[in-house]
Amino acid sequence: MFVKLLFxxxxxxxxIALMVVFSISIHEYMHALVALKQGDPTAAEHGHLTLNxxxxxxxxxLIMLLLIGIAWGQIPVNPANLPTRKSRLLVIYAGVxxxxxxxxLFTFGCCLTLHLAPGNIFAAEMLLYGAVLNVVLFLINIxxxxxxxxxxxxxxxxxxxxxKARETANVICFILMMVIxxxxxxxxIFAQNLVGLLLTLLMRxxx
Numbered sequence: 001m002f003v004k005l006l007f008x009x010x011x012x013x014x015x016i017a018l019m020v021v022f023s024i025s026i027h028e029y030m031h032a033l034v035a036l037k038q039g040d041p042t043a044a045e046h047g048h049l050t051l052n053x054x055x056x057x058x059x060x061x062l063i064m065l066l067l068i069g070i071a072w073g074q075i076p077v078n079p080a081n082l083p084t085r086k087s088r089l090l091v092i093y094a095g096v097x098x099x100x101x102x103x104x105l106f107t108f109g110c111c112l113t114l115h116l117a118p119g120n121i122f123a124a125e126m127l128l129y130g131a132v133l134n135v136v137l138f139l140i141n142i143x144x145x146x147x148x149x150x151x152x153x154x155x156x157x158x159x160x161x162x163x164k165a166r167e168t169a170n171v172i173c174f175i176l177m178m179v180i181x182x183x184x185x186x187x188x189i190f191a192q193n194l195v196g197l198l199l200t201l202l203m204r205x206x207x
Contacts, residue, residue: 002069027095028056028073034094040081099138106131135191
């Protein structure tokens with residue numbers, strides 16, 4: 001369980017928890033902001049134009065994060081206020097776009113820290129954690145699993161009206177969730193390698 005890390009390495013525990021909370025809050029904030037820009041004020045009216053994690057994630061999600069390292073966020077959206085597919089897709093992809101931006105910002109920040117304050121290892125590691133975690137969040141969110149952005153995007157092209165279609169979607173959902181569970185270590189290693197590659201390239205370019 002994730003909470004065991006608190007007793008083994010409390011700094012890593014706090015850093016990871018902080019970065020996950022911050023990244024999910026940014027992710028949900030961007031959904032709410034783009035929805036408002038596209039004509040749907042539902043999330044804004046419910047107070048989601050904020051980085052407050054208690055609003056964006058909720059108490060249960062925060063507790064689950066601290067205990068087992070799993071967290072989520074969700075904002076209310078009214079599709080009736082988003083009449084075009086383009087506007088709906090913009091709202092859907094706003095969250096993962098935010099994760100992409102955070103990957104770049106955290107990696108660049110880590111690069112600057114290593115150049116300007118090479119002795120500040122804690123700050124560099126914190127920024128590196130942020131970049132890696134956002135790669136993981138991006139990869140998970142683009143999967144076509146109900147409740148995630150990838151599934152919502154898929155529904156803009158595929159309509160699951162029949163019972164058979166919904167049952168098939170549920171089976172696919174279960175399979176993908178099992179894949180995530182069993183291959184989370186590999187996903188994390190891939191994220192670390194990707195960020196490591198980006199950081200190496202940045203260090204070379206800025207040297």
